[in-house]
Amino acid sequence: MGDTQQEKKYACWLDSIRFLSSAGKYKLLDAAKTAENIYRMKESDLTFFIGAKGSMLITQAKKMQSPDMVYERLLASKIKYTFCGAGDFPKRLSRIPDPPFGLFYKGALPDSAAPAVAMIGARKCSEYGHCMAKELAQGLGACGVDIISGMALGIDGISQRAALDAGARSYGVLGCGVDVVYPKSNQPLYEKLTERGGVLSEYPLGTEPKPMLFPPRNRIISALSDAVLVVEAREKSGTLITVDMALEQGREVYVVPGRCTDNLSRGCNLLLRQGASAALCAWDIINDMGWDALGARMQEKKTNGVSSYINGAELTPLSRAVCGLLDVTPVAQDTVIMLLREQGFSQTVADICRELVELELKGIIERSAGQYKLRDDIALRK
Numbered sequence: 001m002g003d004t005q006q007e008k009k010y011a012c013w014l015d016s017i018r019f020l021s022s023a024g025k026y027k028l029l030d031a032a033k034t035a036e037n038i039y040r041m042k043e044s045d046l047t048f049f050i051g052a053k054g055s056m057l058i059t060q061a062k063k064m065q066s067p068d069m070v071y072e073r074l075l076a077s078k079i080k081y082t083f084c085g086a087g088d089f090p091k092r093l094s095r096i097p098d099p100p101f102g103l104f105y106k107g108a109l110p111d112s113a114a115p116a117v118a119m120i121g122a123r124k125c126s127e128y129g130h131c132m133a134k135e136l137a138q139g140l141g142a143c144g145v146d147i148i149s150g151m152a153l154g155i156d157g158i159s160q161r162a163a164l165d166a167g168a169r170s171y172g173v174l175g176c177g178v179d180v181v182y183p184k185s186n187q188p189l190y191e192k193l194t195e196r197g198g199v200l201s202e203y204p205l206g207t208e209p210k211p212m213l214f215p216p217r218n219r220i221i222s223a224l225s226d227a228v229l230v231v232e233a234r235e236k237s238g239t240l241i242t243v244d245m246a247l248e249q250g251r252e253v254y255v256v257p258g259r260c261t262d263n264l265s266r267g268c269n270l271l272l273r274q275g276a277s278a279a280l281c282a283w284d285i286i287n288d289m290g291w292d293a294l295g296a297r298m299q300e301k302k303t304n305g306v307s308s309y310i311n312g313a314e315l316t317p318l319s320r321a322v323c324g325l326l327d328v329t330p331v332a333q334d335t336v337i338m339l340l341r342e343q344g345f346s347q348t349v350a351d352i353c354r355e356l357v358e359l360e361l362k363g364i365i366e367r368s369a370g371q372y373k374l375r376d377d378i379a380l381r382k
Contacts, residue, residue, distance in 0.1 A: 107198030121155030139282025141168025
């Protein structure tokens with residue numbers, strides 16, 4: 001099979017035929033050896049290999065548009081294409097039982113040599129899920145781990161934005177055509193992904209999002225990753241479908257634990273009972289996966305990050321203690337005071353509140369609804 005633009009052109013034409021299964025395309029490629037040969041096959045041969053319905057779809061497609069027309073329209077839209085016979089097709093995908101025949105993409109394709117974690121979870125997540133997704137994605141991303149997800153609302157989008165903010169690459173696998181932004185509210189994320197990662201889909205251009213398209217999409221999310229991390233999931237959740245696929249593909253599964261009484265954590269806690277590994281921080285995954293070089297990088301950040309930033313500011317011992325207590329997860333003022341007392345600080349409540357205000361004015365901490373947290377980029381260095 002030739003790794004040329006000519007081959008990609010014919011494969012792209014074949015992959016743009018709606019309702020033609022990947023299994024059928026692979027069967028034809030196995031018989032014809034090249035995508036161009038598939039285009040030139042007789043109708044009787046097509047029928048022999050993929051049946052009358054598949055043969056009819058290909059015959060009709062030949063009458064409607066040529067491979068040149070399809071490929072030129074693709075390039076004019078600044079969309080790229082690869083397929084299983086090309087050298088740039090992600091190697092991770094070629095190793096799963098039901099790989100896509102090809103991929104339409106904007107931006108770049110994931111680097112198969114780079115460590116990658118898929119982050120998935122509830123669309124309507126809690127504040128706890130939001131904080132954990134953000135913290136874990138930032139921690140993984142800061143150490144050079146690619147974040148793979150579905151660009152959906154909730155955990156998907158939160159994780160991908162946090163990874164990009166940490167300077168990492170992130171890739172969105174869509175359940176629609178790669179030229180269709182879904183949900184529309186994620187248009188800014190879509191643009192960022194195309195600039196600093198990529199968006200990709202196995203579905204032809206113009207394919208609108210439909211519920212039946214998302215479960216097959218999920219197998220690509222898990223396949224492009226070394227491990228899958230579930231942040232929040234109900235007991236009966238589409239997220240668990242992705243977990244099943246990940247296990248079939250031999251991927252490691254990590255879960256963020258939650259309270260037993262939280263509906264959004266029941267799926268996660270069930271996975272823990274079934275043998276999934278708990279992930280309390282990015283280090284848990286990096287250490288378990290044996291990514292030693294990344295672990296050293298994370299340790300260096302912990303040692304030199306927030307302390308070096310804070311050392312550059314004129315802070316009192318009390319302020320330094322506050323910074324040591326806080327992270328990306330908001331903490332109530334009363335909790336900050338209680339923790340300072342446990343460390344032996346005897347300042348009055350008024351003095352502590354004054355220090356919190358000073359740190360906020362310096363831009364080191366942020367306050368919302370009476371709770372305090374370190375500024376995200378500073379916490380990331382912690």
